[in-house]
Amino acid sequence: MASPLKLRTLEPERVRSLEWQAEGTTMADIVAQLSRMSAKLAHGDAGDDEHPHPRNCVMNMVALVDGDQVARKVGSIMADLAAHHPSRSIILYQHSPDLEQKIDAGIRCDAHTLVDGAPVQHEQVTLHVQGAALEHIRSLVEPLLTPDVRTHLWWTGTPPLSDPAMHQALDLCDTLVVDSAAFERPFDSLLALARLADSVSSQIGIADLHWARIHTWREVLAQFFEPPSRRGFLHGINGVGIDYAGEGRGNRVAAGLLAGWLSSTLGWRLKQAAAGRGGVVAAYLEAPAGHPVEVAFRSVRSEGQPEGEVLGLRIDSVANRQTASVAIELDPSREGSAVMRFTVGPDETVSQRLPIGASEEADLLIHLLVQGRRDPVFLRSLRAAADLLQAAR
Amino acid sequence: MTEAATAPNPLAEGLHEYRTASPAVMVIFGATGDLSNRKLLPSLYNLAKQRLLPPGFALVGAAIDDLSADEFRKRTSASVRDHSRTQPVDDGVLESFLSSVDYLPIDFSKPEGFQALKQRLDALDHERGAGGNALYYCATPPTTYATIAQGLAAAGMARRDDQGRRRIVVEKPFGTDLKSATELNLVLQRTFGEDAIFRIDHYLGKETVQNILAFRFANAIFEPIWSSHYVDSVQITVAEELGVEHRAAYYEKAGALRDIVQNHALQLLTLVAMEPPVAFDAVAVRDEKVKVLRSVRPFHEDEVARATVRGQYAEGWVLGEQVAGYRQEPGVAADSQTETFAALRLRVDNWRWAHTPFYLRTGKRLPKRVTEIRVQFKRPPHLTFGREATRDLEPNAITLRIQPEEGISLRFGAKVPTAGIRIRSVNMDFLYMSSFLLDAPDAYERLIMDALLGDPTLFTRADEVETAWRLIDPIETAWRQGKPPVQTYAAGTWGPEAADKLLEGEDREWHRP
Numbered sequence: 002m003a004s005p006l007k008l009r010t011l012e013p014e015r016v017r018s019l020e021w022q023a024e025g026t027t028m029a030d031i032v033a034q035l036s037r038m039s040a041k042l043a044h045g046d047a048g049d050d051e052h053p054h055p056r057n058c059v060m061n062m063v064a065l066v067d068g069d070q071v072a073r074k075v076g077s078i079m080a081d082l083a084a085h086h087p088s089r090s091i092i093l094y095q096h097s098p099d100l101e102q103k104i105d106a107g108i109r110c111d112a113h114t115l116v117d118g119a120p121v122q123h124e125q126v127t128l129h130v131q132g133a134a135l136e137h138i139r140s141l142v143e144p145l146l147t148p149d150v151r152t153h154l155w156w157t158g159t160p161p162l163s164d165p166a167m168h169q170a171l172d173l174c175d176t177l178v179v180d181s182a183a184f185e186r187p188f189d190s191l192l193a194l195a196r197l198a199d200s201v202s203s204q205i206g207i208a209d210l211h212w213a214r215i216h217t218w219r220e221v222l223a224q225f226f227e228p229p230s231r232r233g234f235l236h237g238i239n240g241v242g243i244d245y246a247g248e249g250r251g252n253r254v255a256a257g258l259l260a261g262w263l264s265s266t267l268g269w270r271l272k273q274a275a276a277g278r279g280g281v282v283a284a285y286l287e288a289p290a291g292h293p294v295e296v297a298f299r300s301v302r303s304e305g306q307p308e309g310e311v312l313g314l315r316i317d318s319v320a321n322r323q324t325a326s327v328a329i330e331l332d333p334s335r336e337g338s339a340v341m342r343f344t345v346g347p348d349e350t351v352s353q354r355l356p357i358g359a360s361e362e363a364d365l366l367i368h369l370l371v372q373g374r375r376d377p378v379f380l381r382s383l384r385a386a387a388d389l390l391q392a393a394r
Numbered sequence: 395m396t397e398a399a400t401a402p403n404p405l406a407e408g409l410h411e412y413r414t415a416s417p418a419v420m421v422i423f424g425a426t427g428d429l430s431n432r433k434l435l436p437s438l439y440n441l442a443k444q445r446l447l448p449p450g451f452a453l454v455g456a457a458i459d460d461l462s463a464d465e466f467r468k469r470t471s472a473s474v475r476d477h478s479r480t481q482p483v484d485d486g487v488l489e490s491f492l493s494s495v496d497y498l499p500i501d502f503s504k505p506e507g508f509q510a511l512k513q514r515l516d517a518l519d520h521e522r523g524a525g526g527n528a529l530y531y532c533a534t535p536p537t538t539y540a541t542i543a544q545g546l547a548a549a550g551m552a553r554r555d556d557q558g559r560r561r562i563v564v565e566k567p568f569g570t571d572l573k574s575a576t577e578l579n580l581v582l583q584r585t586f587g588e589d590a591i592f593r594i595d596h597y598l599g600k601e602t603v604q605n606i607l608a609f610r611f612a613n614a615i616f617e618p619i620w621s622s623h624y625v626d627s628v629q630i631t632v633a634e635e636l637g638v639e640h641r642a643a644y645y646e647k648a649g650a651l652r653d654i655v656q657n658h659a660l661q662l663l664t665l666v667a668m669e670p671p672v673a674f675d676a677v678a679v680r681d682e683k684v685k686v687l688r689s690v691r692p693f694h695e696d697e698v699a700r701a702t703v704r705g706q707y708a709e710g711w712v713l714g715e716q717v718a719g720y721r722q723e724p725g726v727a728a729d730s731q732t733e734t735f736a737a738l739r740l741r742v743d744n745w746r747w748a749h750t751p752f753y754l755r756t757g758k759r760l761p762k763r764v765t766e767i768r769v770q771f772k773r774p775p776h777l778t779f780g781r782e783a784t785r786d787l788e789p790n791a792i793t794l795r796i797q798p799e800e801g802i803s804l805r806f807g808a809k810v811p812t813a814g815i816r817i818r819s820v821n822m823d824f825l826y827m828s829s830f831l832l833d834a835p836d837a838y839e840r841l842i843m844d845a846l847l848g849d850p851t852l853f854t855r856a857d858e859v860e861t862a863w864r865l866i867d868p869i870e871t872a873w874r875q876g877k878p879p880v881q882t883y884a885a886g887t888w889g890p891e892a893a894d895k896l897l898e899g900e901d902r903e904w905h906r907p
Contacts, residue, residue, distance in 0.1 A: 223405035224414040266404045338486040353491035378408030
């Protein structure tokens with residue numbers, strides 16, 4: 002994704018904060034306290050004879066977490082995100098539903114003044130909930146939402162995609178955000194995600210951080226085939242190879258999504274697929290022009306890259322009796338950098354270094370939020386990936 | 395060309411902010427100059443960082459200085475490190491960008507220089523697979539534009555009929571009057587063709603200037619009141635706190651009228667006054683802008699003295715520092731008549747704006763740097779709450795702030811919380827940066843990218859330039875005859891008293907930005 006979407010940094014000395022914590026509290030108390038704290042900050046910024054300074058809020062961000070480490074990480078990402086999207090975030094820490102009902106809560110309101118004087122407010126509510134209320138997530142979250150702005154629900158880990166509780170939670174939000182890189186059983190969850198995407202209202206967006214991770218690969222490929230003189234090669238693609246980080250089968254979701262994106266965009270029809278040892282998948286498809294397309298991916302052991310991350314991509318094509326090939330590989334010796342080599346027809350091979358590679362989760366979230374609510378390209382790539390991986394099983 | 399080649403790229407679907415150009419070799423003439431150093435080279439680096447430069451892109455710096463390619467790459471590196479909007483600089487990206495940079499010393503007045511450039515470009519084109527695409531950027535004094543265009547054409551590097559594969563970018567000012575602008579247009583059009591000429595007014599590359607169009611045409615609630623039925627007057631202010639700095643040689647000849655009014659201020663006027671274009675494309679947007687300029691009532695010579703004000707700053711205090719007057723600046727004549735302040739009252743004679751005056755003012759050494767458009771509405775037809783209760787109530791106004799605090803402000807009346815009824819004006823502010831907390835791209839990034847893509851929507855068309863000069867020329871002629879005389883104003887004030895009187899005569903006053 003284009004780098005202007007990087008987060009701005011907030012300067013600690015420009016932040017005024019209010020904090021509140023309570024154990025064994027009620028939602029009514031939490032809502033009232035949040036309102037008081039928000040108003041106090043708005044008044045505090047204004048002079049004696051001024052109106053309270055209004056602050057923008059462009060979204061609600063709700064995160065469902067179930068572990069201390071994840072909760073801390075999500076809390077930090079949400080606060081970072083506020084430097085980009087003035088927002089209210091709600092972190093719901095789900096303890097056991099079998100314990101006695103109890104709500105512990107913390108609220109932190111930060112009023113930032115950016116270097117250029119722009120006022121930004123971020124409110125973060127953290128709920129630790131145990132007991133039966135966890136089966137009624139909506140009743141916990143809805144009273145805390147800022148009205149009339151979009152609500153994004155970030156379900157960390159492996160969400161219960163086939164569970165009725167998921168559909169109840171979806172009633173709350175405009176977009177569900179998951180990260181298929183973190184799925185415990187990537188294959189099963191990917192299929193469940195594809196089914197969920199097909200079954201929910203078209204008003205609700207489904208987004209995957211792992212899809213955002215492969216955005217740069219898509220962008221670079223699209224750029225390569227952009228010149229009219231190369232467009233013919235796009236429809237003459239006959240071979241695609243994708244390397245992903247991991248051992249054995251590992252997490253093939255990103256590779257599957259990339260292959261699914263190419264096949265669904267270019268209208269390739271899946272003929273058959275097979276999985277071999279060492280994570281190798283070979284799929285045979287047919288292009289609309291009738292020529293075969295072979296798509297292969299394999300896992301490659303990689304020290305520095307998270308499991309499942311795409312490491313390299315090669316595409317071969319023939320058009321008008323000329324060949325073209327493009328290969329993009331992450332450079333293990335230089336973080337965030339890749340080398341692209343391409344040959345078109347009789348021309349010499351051109352080599353170019355590109356900024357590419359892993360992004361922080363906050364950056365990926367921003368990318369998804371800026372992208373909009375529903376991404377039809379993702380949904381059709383997800384379906385194609387699910388079909389391909391299922392056929393290969 | 396096959397159908398597949400001209401169809402939209404299917405892989406681009408759904409890619410956020412996807413814009414990519416065909417491979418091209420870009421040549422910057424005047425590559426060792428200030429514009430190149432501060433703006434163009436850092437912008438190209440930032441485009442590379444965003445992966446917006448096409449694969450196979452190459453840059454050739456061309457200037458009179460006798461440098462090697464390595465020396466120019468070192469300068470480019472320093473320029474990026476000093477002036478890039480994104481910091482810290484990404485060494486990998488910079489290294490990759492520098493590997494596409496070359497340099498050629500050139501004397502624009504000699505044909506052999508262009509022949510050498512052609513050989514270099516041909517070699518690069520073959521090596522990088524640029525397909526014959528070239529973008530020539532004139533970061534040189536305006537007097538060289540015609541020479542460069544003719545030199546390129548004579549060397550076979552420009553053709554009118556090559557479907558825009560070879561483009562030329564020129565910076566404002568486009569001529570110094572209608573005659574010189576027409577002559578320059580003719581030279582450029584004979585050598586490149588209008589579709590391949592990109593006249594940059596960098597104001598149009600600013601996000602907030604483009605936001606004027608979004609504000610007006612993406613919202614249904616403003617357009618119905620955007621006419622003389624509801625709008626009392628429009629004020630456009632382009633103020634600088636700086637003096638003439640090191641530009642005295644240029645500024646003495648140009649003055650505020652040519653430097654700012656002819657381009658930036660009139661561009662803002664067209665955006666605020668234009669009819670909704672059918673689409674946001676080069677033909678529709680620029681057609682509507684030209685219609686506005688054609689609707690502006692031309693000045694007769696005797697009218698200039700009544701409807702315009704020109705001023706020159708004397709010594710004074712700006713931002714807490716004492717500053718010299720214009721005539722004391724280095725390089726400025728002691729008896730200079732050049733205006734550093736201009737104010738105009740314009741009438742837009744069309745259905746929408748008849749009877750709504752447009753006031754433009756621009757100046758150097760004003761209290762602060764600010765560019766804004768203020769749309770002042772008429773008072774309510776009846777004072778429901780009585781004169782006393784609304785004593786402090788000013789008319790509604792919408793202010794579009796272009797810089798520095800980009801945003802939109804709406805002024806309306808609200809009841810003061812007391813026992814009785816008293817209405818006071820309050821402001822509702824939208825700060826662009828507090829809703830979109832992005833580091834917006836520099837205007838040059840946007841415009842270079844548009845030029846590489848061949849999208850001229852945000853560039854000025856020949857007829858636009860000429861229509862603007864047609865408005866400015868009679869004013870310039872009258873001013874040269876001392877009508878009205880130059881009035882001085884103390885640096886750090888909002889211009890000469892005559893500027894206030896220009897509005898007071900119509901029972902209005904300048905808004906204090």
